[in-house]
Amino acid sequence: MRRRSVIGGLFGLGTGAAKWFDTPLNWGEVSAHVPEDAEPVSRGTTVERTLTDGEEDWFTIDLQAEETVCFALLGFDYWFKRGVEIILYTPDGTVLDSTKVTQTELPRVAIGTTVPETGTYAVRIASLGGQIPYSLLFDVADKDPDPNEINDDRESATEIGIDDPVDGVIIDNEEDWFRFEVNAGEGIEFELTAENLAINRDLEISLFDPSGDEIGEVPRDRPFSAYKTVSNFNFSSLNTAFGADVAEEDGSYFIQVQGLDGAVDGFTTYKLVVKTVDLGQDEPNESRETATPITPGEPVEATLAGYDRDWYQFTAEAGDEIVIDYEVIQFVDLFDREVTLYDPLGNVLSTSTRVLDEPVTAETAGTHSIRIAQGDDNGVKPFLEKEGYRLTVLRNQNMSSKPEQVTFSDQDSDGMEIVVDEVSLPESGFVVLHDERLFTDDDGVFPSIRGVSSFLTAGSHELVHITLDEPLTDSQRLWAVAYRDTNQNGEFDYVATNAREDTPRYTGSTLVMDDACITKRRVC
Template sequence: MPENTDAVDAGTTVDGTLTNGEETWYTIDLDAEDTISVVFSWAFDEWTEQRVEISISGPDSTVLDLTEVTTDEPPRTAIGATVPEMGTYAVRIASLEGEVPYSVTIDVADEDPNEPNNTRESATEIATGASVDGVVVGDEADWFAFNAVAGEGIELDLTARDLALNRDIEMALFDPEGTDIGVLPADQPSHGAYKTNYDFLATVAPESSDQSVVGAGVAEETGTHHVRVSEVGPDTLHGVVRGFTAYTLAVETVELDQYDPNERRETATPLTPGETIEAVAVGYDHDWYRFDAEEGDEITLDYDVTRDVDLFSTELTLYDPDERVIDSSDRSSEPSIVTAQTTGTYYLHIGQSNVTTPAAFRNRLEYALTVQLNEEVPPAAGVTFADQDSDGTRVAIDEVTVPESGFVAIYDERLITGEDLVEGIRGVSPFLETGSHDQVAVTLADPITETQRLWALTHRDTNDTREFDFVATAGDEDEPYEGETTLVMDDACITIR
């Protein structure tokens, strides 16, 4: 290295401008196993066609890490290494093309007081409501343990310092069984749960060095939960995990509502139709409810937001017993009305529909929910039997309605004289499905030979045989339908032609 180098201490930030082809060197004394980090920043609006090379060299001039930065690269780039021996190490900044204004931070990782906590089994305990400082070096992971009660919300904050596009960290939340239960704003962990925002060009000023991110989940069982803080994998960030990242992690548990945890269909809260429940929704909460309905029931979902919050709305999704979506809307005013097409258990999911910001992610929205079931009213039993001519062997019923399927039987005057009811039957219709039927022809098994009055009486199919068993059981099965005050029947004068 050149003789005219500048010696710096850990945590030093230096600024400068390099002309085309110029280079500058900085030295720092390190102990064996120290981890050095160099974060190179440039002013985005001052670069046009520049190229810079930055490197770290050991006491024997061996290059430990090196990268080239161009105007196509992000405005913050990191290199770093864990050094093998005590000695003086050098950082080189060289302009390969153009005039380069820059800022470089050279730092050494502090000792992490939480170590060893590189596995779930060796996790460091952290109290809820508290925060802890840590350091992730290279590709290690730091684990923390805390207790949560089933139904509580778990809210996490992670602040990382001196990030760069090619060095980033993430955190993940695990339940007592070791299952990742973490949720991001908008619940879209496309790059890993809680990944700190490293898209500086799109989201933050180039000079920004600290990044915060939030995450959360709902404890579905009481016990020890874990948070893991780790570097984003090499497959994501150009194949190298460089240097270290210092961070602060905060863990908090909060009360939700009496129905939590109901995060999944399997743990859905049962609803009693007609009763109103009052509950809470937050950006990371998923509320599931269930109720039973019969085919033909009219289902009314009355959802009312009683305490609204900005930047946060909920979506209601109703599923039928076959897990098909039959209603979905983002609303808080008009009730939704659908008709049940299948008998069984229906499920209702309430969750955030547009939470994309940390501010909205943990806001509390309060709501009232009522499910009404208006059962389909079956048609009343009825029969219309008009005067008619006949040859004595057949008669016609103008209209007959059987609410639960059945028959219509033709009686003579013994129906109303109080004699043996069974003996008064002259003929019976075929089996009639539930509903109304027009012009039902009835063959008289016991024909009439003279003009007289006959009665048409509706009967049930009480034993589901689809056969008229009233006579064979002496009236014990397939009894007549009854109206409010009398049997459901009608009479007609049958004129023999």
């Protein structure tokens, strides 16, 4: 190693002199001959030194033609009114690469390139002011550094396995592409860990879906290391980049790795791991369009990740009062999540961090939606953590209107047309007339059906006229029973679907119904 004084931008070398400027030198500028007592170092060596104000250190290293090198400098102290320059020279003393650091933070910088010839190269470090404690890594890439090549674009992407670590290297402005298979609804999580980072050795990583669109949720707990490494961050290095999203379709997904802003100085080696996570049978439900249908009163259990958004939908009638409960049942209570209720037009009805325990009145009949995701409030939001939850929607139907009931009075009839006095329904449906076989026939309820009303909207209806399928032959008792329109097609499909659709309405365990004695009038 050779130490010399640096004064006013000039330095002396033996019997000759060469100019040195306080800006980075241009490639190819002949600026020095190497001192004879420069310290030789081996590839992979890290040296630790301290420069005093105005000093310089010289090192030499033997390299082969076409080898890619990187010399990474790390300062050990907070720099204030200090600076340093690092220069790489070819065997004939020509500047091959250089950079200068004058900043008020802990520097992690590098110079690097692919060398043009075999020989002894020199590295010079000079203080631009102040005492400079530092370490310098002499990093040389392997002769065949990347077994995954050629994978420089999407078409030539290397296929990788889930949970199988992959080693790679980025040289200069190249790109590495990887391909892996994912099922719709699975969570995709990936981490990239880079080695020996410096400002100009940082990497960035991108995720693409089978259609070629870039995807990936942005984490809120560690946004600075999302999809990129950060060599200088609060006097430390964030050498692991990470990202995640939910696969919305089956197929091949892709990851692209490249230097931050498209290039690195020299090279950067890294390790990539891709994982998939089972987020539940209801996935993917990442948008209102792919929301999972649920039934009020029936709990749904699922898993929420920090990068996940779960959407659900259910039907409510105007006037229904809606309560939503979100209960953490697995792992720990991690998130400041938001539970948001939307009306059929997409307007927000209410938002809460856990439960909508104050009833919300539905203003419009139709399909309502619920979105569950991390909240937007400040604070730590664990991106890759998960919590299991149980979601329950309670719908108190039309509590502000008349109670759910059927009023059916004794009456005279011609045997073909029957009148139900009043029907109050919390949601659309029908009134169906049954005879006594509703309770006695071993063949089931179907034979007891004598007539069905027209389609009835939610609310109260008076004097509902029903024409019987077959006329009464004598006076008898009939039962008027309320039924749902479960498939919302306006047609009574209880018989046609073998009781799967348009089922009877109950209050607790009691049918919503009333009975009346029908006296058949004598027709002259």
